[in-house]
Amino acid sequence: MTTRVLVPWSDLSVPAELTPVVWDGRGTPPEGLDQVEFYVLPYDSGAAPLRLFPQLPSLRAVQTLSAGYEQILPLLPEGVRLASGRGLHDLSVAEHALALMLSAQRFLPRWFAQQRTGDWDRAHTRSLADARVLLVGYGSIGRAIERYLLAGEAEVVPVASTARPGVHGVAELPGLLPTADIVVLVLPDAPRTRGLLGAAELAALPDSALVVNVGRGTAIDTAALTAEVAAGRLRAALDVTDPEPLPADHPLWTLGGAIITPHVAGGSDSFYPRAKRLAERQLRHFAAGEELENLVR
Amino acid sequence: MTTRVLVPWSDLSVPAELTPVVWDGRGTPPEGLDQVEFYVLPYDSGAAPLRLFPQLPSLRAVQTLSAGYEQILPLLPEGVRLASGRGLHDLSVAEHALALMLSAQRFLPRWFAQQRTGDWDRAHTRSLADARVLLVGYGSIGRAIERYLLAGEAEVVPVASTARPGVHGVAELPGLLPTADIVVLVLPDAPRTRGLLGAAELAALPDSALVVNVGRGTAIDTAALTAEVAAGRLRAALDVTDPEPLPADHPLWTLGGAIITPHVAGGSDSFYPRAKRLAERQLRHFAAGEELENLVR
Known part of the structure; x- marks a missing residue:
């Protein structure tokens, strides 16, 4: 049985031992969630991504792409690690x-x-x-x-x-x-x-x-x-x-x-390449059994 | 008899062996021009500063604060050196x-x-x-x-x-x-x-x-x-x-x-401190009998 990872982008470079499942936070979530062990939260997609936690019984780690994470902690299942998006913006x-x-x-x-x-x-x-x-x-x-x-x-x-x-x-x-x-x-x-x-x-x-x-x-x-x-x-x-x-x-x-300007400093194109590079590094760490970067829980 | 230098600012630090005469390019030029040996041209003051050359029989060197100097060369008396304002802008x-x-x-x-x-x-x-x-x-x-x-x-x-x-x-x-x-x-x-x-x-x-x-x-x-x-x-x-x-x-x-924007890239406050520092260095070089920086003739 393969280890699944839930990620928001289809063009991510994922280690061979992991199987990516893609969901950008919009519309119906995909099938096969019960095997997902690592979840990269879609960015700026409201509360829907956080409501998925109860459907992820194998979940071991979550990567948020925001610097803040206070709103995630109360919803995060016990024993699941959380890494922040510190630095991406x-x-x-x-x-x-x-x-x-x-x-x-x-x-x-x-x-x-x-x-x-x-x-x-x-x-x-x-x-x-x-x-x-x-x-x-x-x-x-x-x-x-x-x-x-x-x-x-x-x-x-x-x-x-x-x-x-x-x-x-x-x-x-x-x-x-x-x-x-x-x-x-x-x-x-x-x-x-x-x-x-x-x-x-x-x-x-x-x-x-x-x-x-x-x-x-x-x-x-x-x-x-x-x-x-x-x-x-x-x-x-x-x-x-x-x-x-x-x-x-x-x-x-x-x-x-x-x-x-209407609170637009953080949201520019420079964010996505850096977010993808962080997600790719974290997936490699995860596949290799290494400690994640930016761990906050 | 003291060596006079004609400069556009009254707050310039001038070596003790030189006597500054101040003229910013506007209004009537001051007295005592026949002893002026070094002339720092006022910046952005039109053609008036260049019309002063015939009244400066002792002139040995001119400092322009512009990067360009093509319009000065034809008016510059023979044997007078010219240093440009390259880099100031x-x-x-x-x-x-x-x-x-x-x-x-x-x-x-x-x-x-x-x-x-x-x-x-x-x-x-x-x-x-x-x-x-x-x-x-x-x-x-x-x-x-x-x-x-x-x-x-x-x-x-x-x-x-x-x-x-x-x-x-x-x-x-x-x-x-x-x-x-x-x-x-x-x-x-x-x-x-x-x-x-x-x-x-x-x-x-x-x-x-x-x-x-x-x-x-x-x-x-x-x-x-x-x-x-x-x-x-x-x-x-x-x-x-x-x-x-x-x-x-x-x-x-x-x-x-x-x-x-209406050709305003070069004209900002960062120019004046740098122009004054260059003028002060050049006056020290001149007083010490050293070669000037940015010599173009």
Whole structure:
């Protein structure tokens, strides 16, 4: 009897000793599930993939392609291991963070507006080079953003929850904020991160500083930020907001100093090749009886 | 009698043995010009700074802050050396090239349009990571673009006028174009570069390829590119066009697949600190009787 693995893609390279069963999370699940021992969850397919667990009596390991897994744990059958998709979205988020910073520094909203009327009105712009960038949240996404910033000769000041050599602790923010040209937040939603940039912290930033958020919207006091941007004192470039979606009539949408994208930093083409490579590595580990990468249970 | 140097900034660090005279190119030139031996030309101030040469009988060397210097040579008095501003704009142009690529790959025109109506409509986007980027023009700007692209895990294919180890020659373009996701042109205007991407070359690109130009507009056949973008087959992100300015009624302005900025890649804040550092180094060289950097005559 062969060992079956349930995977979301038909073009995956699977070790010869495993038999793939393909299901992308849409429509009726396939036959032969009772022999499935390894299950790569389809990405971004809602709750249906998780409802399959009771039909997988031979299941030994699950691979999610998301970085988060809190919603999977309560449903996961006892004794089944779980590996996360940590790192798969890093580059996509870093790219988008850079796109937001460059948009603001190089006046892209102005050029795109001029494009609608065919207006060739030039101006000298800000730059990302030489900018002093506080990178608040220094995990794998933060480091991917840092690689981009260093290539562009920006000055990177890493800030993590606790200080370590070369990295500032978040407690040092009051002293760091007045020195920043740009603050980039790459933080999860958690009690310790909520409201991290409130009215007092925003007021500590120098005039014209740029606030970028590609983590979770709750890290910023939206009303306080809106007031600072409306006053023309700060600029903002946000992929995440609080609340989310940002209501269509929220004043932040149309302020001249604000750039808003609808939480699209993580979802780009760079994800799928990396997700497939991780799934293929994990299937090889599984076939060889090796420990999985990114094990979280 | 002290050696005078004519410089455009009052905050420049000048060696003690030199006496600075400050003129930013606007208004009446200052007194004491007959002792000026070294002249740092004000940047982007039109023809007035060049008309000063006849009033500088002691002049021995001129520093321009532009990369090009063809318009200076005919006016430069005999025996006066000239140093160029080569490299000062590299990072600014590289940043803008990256901003154009990210705008197209990460759908920024769509998000900015949605922002006007407060529309939180999400979509999966393209990515810059994994994209195969032909970098046509592999001087100091091209290498600055490459550093950014490598940080973002794009695949860089350098192309220069002649092949050398690790760099393709422009004669290989017919074989390379069909493999490109993105083509970035960083070429000066010259007989050998004009019309480099004509109808045949554009037709050789795969569907949905992105054409980026931060060099000079004449490298692309504008009519052929407009036809390809209008047909929805290619995308374009251009900081330079042919003609320039692009006429307000040109169809390229409003095509969905086109991004146009009005020749603003070189003019950003990253220029001035680098220009000042070069001027300070050159003044030290001059005071010490050393050879200048970037000498072109």
